[in-house]
Amino acid sequence: MNQAIQFDNELVISEGHVGFNAQQQGQVLVCRVSFKTLEQLNKQLNHLDQAVITSNAEAVFESLRFDIEELAEQLIINEQINDEGEVEITV
Template identity: 40%
Template sequence: MNQSILFPDLQDWEQSSQMVVFPAQQQGMNIECRIGIAKLAALSGTILNATDQDIAIKALAVFETYRFDIEEEVEQLIEQELLDELGRIIVT
């Protein structure tokens, strides 16, 4: 694992975009990272329904379970400089 990219233990659910938002830090710079429920569902092999009132709890639980895999993918995207127009990493 590349030690120049760090992942603080911070994540939050953003209801409006249906994504878990979490930071990465590279050489002191914060990079906003996002992963949507479709990708979380694919990783976990479960159905995550956006209309479920407990979606935030479920999505964050899946994120935590697959955190290492997600961080590894994000690391590769950062190293390839595949940031969007707002400087974020979006895992799709």
């Protein structure tokens, strides 16, 4: 069965993480990726070794958006949602 998961373009940059929303079957799920995970993915996938801070977090996230959404999608499909009802992306 194809479970369509949609992601919106809204980002929330907070202390140490980036938040974004996914929607599955009408349910909105908050997804979070930490700055540390963004740094690891940036190094792994973009071959860039740079610190992620509030001022550059959006740009780094956008350069990795599709990869991050794929990771989030797998977590949602596998029902790996934390106690707060959020999807926490890690590597």
